[in-house]
Amino acid sequence: MRRYLLRRIFQNILTFFLFLTAVYLLLDAVPGDFGDLYLSDPRLTPDERQVLRARLGLDKPVLERFGIWLVNLLQGDMGISFSNYPRKVLDVIVERAPRTILLFLSSTVISYYVGFLSGKVLAWRRGGPLEYTTTIAGIALYTVFLPWFALMMVWLFAFTLDIFPIGKFLDPVLWRAAPVDANYVFHRILLTAVIGGLVLFVWLYFAQRLDPAKRRPVGWAGLVVVIVGAFLYWNTSGVGKYALDISHHLLLPIMTLTVVNFAGVMLLTRNSMLETLREDYIMAARAKGLKDAVIRDKHASRNAMLPVATSFILALAFVLDGGVITESTFSWPGMGLTLLTAAQTQDVPMVIGALVFTGVLALTGHLVADVLYAFLDPRIRYS
Amino acid sequence: MTDIITKSPALQTTPLATDIPVWRVRLRLLWRGIRTNVALFTENPIGLVGLAIIVVFASLIVIHPILMKSVWDRNVYDPVLGIDLAIPFHPAPPSPEHLLGTDPLGRDVLSQLMHGTRSAFILGSLAAIVNFIVATTIGAIAAYFSGVVDSIFMRIADLVLMMPVITILIVLGSLLNLEMLHLAIVIGILSGLGGTTIIIKSQALTIKVRTYIEAARVAGGNDFHIIFKHIVPNLLPLSFLYMTFTVSAAIAIEAVLSFFGILNIRMSWGVMIHTTQYAGYLLDMSKWWLIFPSSVSISLLTAAFYLVGRALDEIVNPRLRKR
Numbered sequence: 001m002r003r004y005l006l007r008r009i010f011q012n013i014l015t016f017f018l019f020l021t022a023v024y025l026l027l028d029a030v031p032g033d034f035g036d037l038y039l040s041d042p043r044l045t046p047d048e049r050q051v052l053r054a055r056l057g058l059d060k061p062v063l064e065r066f067g068i069w070l071v072n073l074l075q076g077d078m079g080i081s082f083s084n085y086p087r088k089v090l091d092v093i094v095e096r097a098p099r100t101i102l103l104f105l106s107s108t109v110i111s112y113y114v115g116f117l118s119g120k121v122l123a124w125r126r127g128g129p130l131e132y133t134t135t136i137a138g139i140a141l142y143t144v145f146l147p148w149f150a151l152m153m154v155w156l157f158a159f160t161l162d163i164f165p166i167g168k169f170l171d172p173v174l175w176r177a178a179p180v181d182a183n184y185v186f187h188r189i190l191l192t193a194v195i196g197g198l199v200l201f202v203w204l205y206f207a208q209r210l211d212p213a214k215r216r217p218v219g220w221a222g223l224v225v226v227i228v229g230a231f232l233y234w235n236t237s238g239v240g241k242y243a244l245d246i247s248h249h250l251l252l253p254i255m256t257l258t259v260v261n262f263a264g265v266m267l268l269t270r271n272s273m274l275e276t277l278r279e280d281y282i283m284a285a286r287a288k289g290l291k292d293a294v295i296r297d298k299h300a301s302r303n304a305m306l307p308v309a310t311s312f313i314l315a316l317a318f319v320l321d322g323g324v325i326t327e328s329t330f331s332w333p334g335m336g337l338t339l340l341t342a343a344q345t346q347d348v349p350m351v352i353g354a355l356v357f358t359g360v361l362a363l364t365g366h367l368v369a370d371v372l373y374a375f376l377d378p379r380i381r382y383s
Numbered sequence: 384m385t386d387i388i389t390k391s392p393a394l395q396t397t398p399l400a401t402d403i404p405v406w407r408v409r410l411r412l413l414w415r416g417i418r419t420n421v422a423l424f425t426e427n428p429i430g431l432v433g434l435a436i437i438v439v440f441a442s443l444i445v446i447h448p449i450l451m452k453s454v455w456d457r458n459v460y461d462p463v464l465g466i467d468l469a470i471p472f473h474p475a476p477p478s479p480e481h482l483l484g485t486d487p488l489g490r491d492v493l494s495q496l497m498h499g500t501r502s503a504f505i506l507g508s509l510a511a512i513v514n515f516i517v518a519t520t521i522g523a524i525a526a527y528f529s530g531v532v533d534s535i536f537m538r539i540a541d542l543v544l545m546m547p548v549i550t551i552l553i554v555l556g557s558l559l560n561l562e563m564l565h566l567a568i569v570i571g572i573l574s575g576l577g578g579t580t581i582i583i584k585s586q587a588l589t590i591k592v593r594t595y596i597e598a599a600r601v602a603g604g605n606d607f608h609i610i611f612k613h614i615v616p617n618l619l620p621l622s623f624l625y626m627t628f629t630v631s632a633a634i635a636i637e638a639v640l641s642f643f644g645i646l647n648i649r650m651s652w653g654v655m656i657h658t659t660q661y662a663g664y665l666l667d668m669s670k671w672w673l674i675f676p677s678s679v680s681i682s683l684l685t686a687a688f689y690l691v692g693r694a695l696d697e698i699v700n701p702r703l704r705k706r
Contacts, residue, residue, distance in 0.1 A: 015541045022542065026551075030558045139693075143686040145635065147642050148656070148678035155666050314544070321547040325639060339550060340643065343557035351554050362545040 001374050008370040016363045020073070023355045024066050027348055033058050073356065079349035083342055089353035092338065095183060097357060099169070100327070100334035102190045103250065104319045107257035109197065112312050115262045119269025119308075120301050123277065124292075135270070141263035146322075150329040153256045164252040167331035171245050178242055185242045192233065196226045253330045257322065261315070268311055272304040279303075306376060313369035317362035320354065423698045430694020436687035440500050440680070447497035460491045462498035462650045467491070474662075474670055484672035486655065487662035495655055496676050502651040503684060506567050506637050507630035513571025514579060514629040519622045521576070522583030523614045526591050527606065536580065543577035548632075549639060556645035563648055566640070570633045579625045583618055590617045620699040627692035631685045638681045652677040 033053075044052075053059050057068065072078070078089035118134070125131050141149075158166040165171065170182055203222035207215055234240040276282065277300055285295045323336025331337070335354055342350035424430050451457060459467045466489035467473075467481065473489040475481065483492035525536040552569065555561060561569075590596065591614065599609050640646050641653025644661070648654060655677040664670045 011538070011541070015538060015545060018538070018542050019545055022546075027554070027558070139686060139689065140682075143631065143635075143682060143689050145638055145678050145681040145685070147639060148674070148682070151665060151674070155668060159666050317545055318547050321549040324549060324553060324643075328643070340553060343554050344643075344645075346558065348558075355550065355554070358547050358550060359545065362547075366541075366545070 005371060005374060009367060012363055012366045012370070015366075016359055019359045019362075020070065020356065021066070023352060023359070024069060025062070027352060028062055028065075030348075078353045078356070081342070081347055081350040081353070083345045083347040083350060089349050092350065093335070093353055093357055096333060096335050096338050098187060098190050099332065100319060100323050100336060102186075102193060103253055103326070103332065103334060104257070104316075104323065106193060107254045108261060108312065108315055110254075111258045111261035112265050112308070114258075115265025116269050116301075116305070116308055118262075119266040120273055120296060120304070122266065123270045123273030123304075124296055126274065135267070138263040138266050141260055142267060144260070146260060146325050147329055149260065150253075150256050150326060153252060154329065157252055157255075165249055167249075167329070169246065169249055169331075169333050170242075171249075174245055175242065178239075180239055180242075182242075182246070185239050186246060188237070188239075189243055189246060192230050196230055199229075200226050249332075253326055253332055256330075257326055265308065265311070269304060269308050272307045273300060276300045276304040302376075306373070309372055309376060310369055313365045313372065316365035317358070319361055320358045420698055424694055427694045427697060429690050433687040433690030433694065436683055437691065440684055440687070441504065443497045443500045444504060447494070447501070450497075451494075455491075455494065460494045462490060462495040465490050465494070474664065474673055476670075477672055483676050486658055486673060487664065488658065492655070492672055492676055495650055496652070496680060498650050499652040499655060499677065500680070500684075502563065502648065503634050503637070503681075506563055506651075507633045507688070509564070509567035510571040510574070510633035511626035511629045513568055514575040515622050515626050517572055517575030518579035518583050518625065519615055519618055522580050523587050523610050523618060525580070526584045526587030527610050527614060533584075537584075540577055540580050543573055546573065546577075548573050549636060552636065552640055553643065553645060556640055561640075561646050563637075563646075566637060566646060567633065570636055571629065574629050574632060579622075579629075582625070583621060586621050587614055587618055590614050620695075624692055624695045624699050627688045627695065631688040631692065634681060634688075635685050638677075652681050 050059075057065060060068075076090055078093075081087055081089045081092050084092050122131055122134055154166060158164045175182065200222055203225075204219055207218040207222065210218060234243055237243075282295060282300055285299045290299075320336055320339060323334055324340050325336070326332070327334045327336035328340055335357060339351065339354035341347075342354065451460065457465070459465050467475075467485055468489075469480075470485065470489070473485050474487050475485045477484045481491050481493065483496065486492055486495065521536050525533045548570070551573070552561070552566070555569065556566075559565075596609060596613055599613050604612070637646070637648075637651060638653035638656070641648060641651050642656050642660070644657045646653075656674060659665055659670075659673040664673050667673075
């Protein structure tokens with residue numbers, strides 16, 4: 001298993017390097033460079049332009065420039081963002097990335113949890129009217145045009161019912177007299193969410209080992225404990241009011257993403273379960289006279305989980321894809337919106353930075369998927 | 384498909400008399416294969432619903448030029464340049480002249496919708512064809528040669544899987560001048576090199592070890608012959624399945640990119656939504672005819688291709704087959 005993991009880690013790092021090369025060469029192949037930026041400015045003579053080029057290193061061959069860029073990247077220097085001048089690209093990423101990560105992590109975790117549970121039940125009841133209606137609803141949600149769906153959610157919940165604010169990150173009027181800045185509060189929200197999620201995960205993991213009658217109440221108790229704990233922490237911190245404001249803005253995008261992702265997960269789990277249910281060992285389990293719920297939860301769903309687990313990790317790689325759409329519809333200032341504005345304003349360093357960020361996320365995702373696979377699939381462990 | 388045919392008992396009973404030309408035998412076998420699969424496909428209502436939606440949209444493409452030639456005045460109903468000067472204020476609500484109203488620039492929404500259907504179909508089929516060519520060729524070659532060739536293509540597949548398609552296209556579209564054709568090729572290549580290749584390759588691996596491949600090699604077939612005459616035809620059903628998913632994805636991606644106003648396309652469903660957004664009617668539900676027709680069409684058509692793909696999946700995918 002260790003050899004398998006080492007090999008996969010090496011391969012993933014190689015892929016990441018190829019990704020960086022592809023990104024750099026792709027953006028380098030775009031016609032024109034920064035030397036041409038003031039081409040219409042008559043005060044800049046051709047000689048001066050050459051000097052400018054030489055000073056920016058644009059007269060060097062492309063591979064040398066790539067090498068310099070790579071060394072700088074490893075030192076954490078990705079240059080200065082034009083559209084956020086004079087802030088550094090890394091600085092902007094460090095500020096915006098947590099916003100995207102919180103948004104997507106929470107919605108993905110919720111949608112995978114709910115989607116897996118419902119897909120499992122759905123496959124078990126193949127052929128019934130429940131299965132048909134749920135599958136059709138699932139397909140409708142899965143293939144719906146996401147920007148339109150997000151707009152409908154905004155229209156319904158924010159514009160007509162006025163439950164949530166229309167987009168944006170926070171309410172400026174409320175924050176005028178705030179003692180701390182938004183990032184300070186936001187990082188603590190992220191931390192609370194991560195710690196709360198981890199505690200809940202461990203709690204549920206051990207609750208699964210109790211006898212069936214106790215499982216559910218203990219599970220709910222865990223949820224209550226986490227919520228009460230988070231509430232107590234924020235109540236004593238003194239900035240709970242501001243955290244509540246950000247959370248309020250966060251809820252509608254999370255809801256939208258959860259509903260859309262949930263459908264895909266449900267359909268995937270259903271297919272994967274249907275394939276697993278045809279295996280011989282399921283029939284053997286039935287022949288032994290085991291209860292339906294035991295076969296479903298202990299025998300079938302564990303194997304059916306493999307493709308779902310992979311898709312969960314791979315979903316991380318596509319955070320930016322979904323991010324561009326969701327964040328621009330909800331004006332949520334995360335990486336997706338940053339990338340879109342950077343691309344539209346020809347802010348090349350920021351664009352490269354955003355792509356590198358996605359690459360890092362995807363790389364982490366692939367690595368985690370490999371480790372997870374080695375744990376979930378005994379066939380890999382023994383090979 | 385060929386696999387089913389060769390195993391069918393009918394082949395053994397067919398007299399291999401010299402008076403029946405080979406092409407007629409082949410044609411008959413092909414016809415029988417198609418008939419079996421059509422019977423399987425029509426068993427599933429989901430696939431039929433999808434097919435019906437596709438047919439309805441395809442008929443819009445045919446009707447549009449006929450209407451433009453006969454009933455509709457080109458100056459009023461042209462999807463890009465037309466304007467109805469008889470109406471003082473645009474966007475105008477649906478009326479007998481404009482069944483789906485007019486957009487903020489005074490153009491007929493129904494005409495735009497029909498024209499956009501054509502763009503969607505052209506883009507989808509182009510992307511699907513590119514995806515098909517790339518994925519099937521590379522999948523078959525990687526499986527057949529294995530070793531270094533396989534490793535190279537699989538690393539490329541890993542790399543492409545890592546690329547967020549929409550993000551890459553947004554970057555490309557903002558920095559370059561992306562048109563429909565370029566977009567279709569890029570989507571086809573990206574979807575073809577990534578996940579589809581891996582799936583096609585794993586299918587090709589199971590075909591490679593069949594006895595008829597060995598027989599072909601013994602008979603003196605070279606690599607090229609074996610790949611394109613024996614492996615690729617057996618990959619066609621699966622490739623066709625992934626073509627439908629590519630159509631679905633291509634339509635959705637084009638709509639998203641046009642919605643952001645990044646592509647250089649004159650008229651499509653995404654452009655219609657972009658026009659609505661540009662004029663500031665995005666959340667104005669009293670002007671529902673601006674955003675609903677195009678958005679619903681995008682959702683419906685992607686859903687339709689996805690449904691057909693799922694129905695095909697149950698025929699093609701041996702693990703889901705009910706037989």
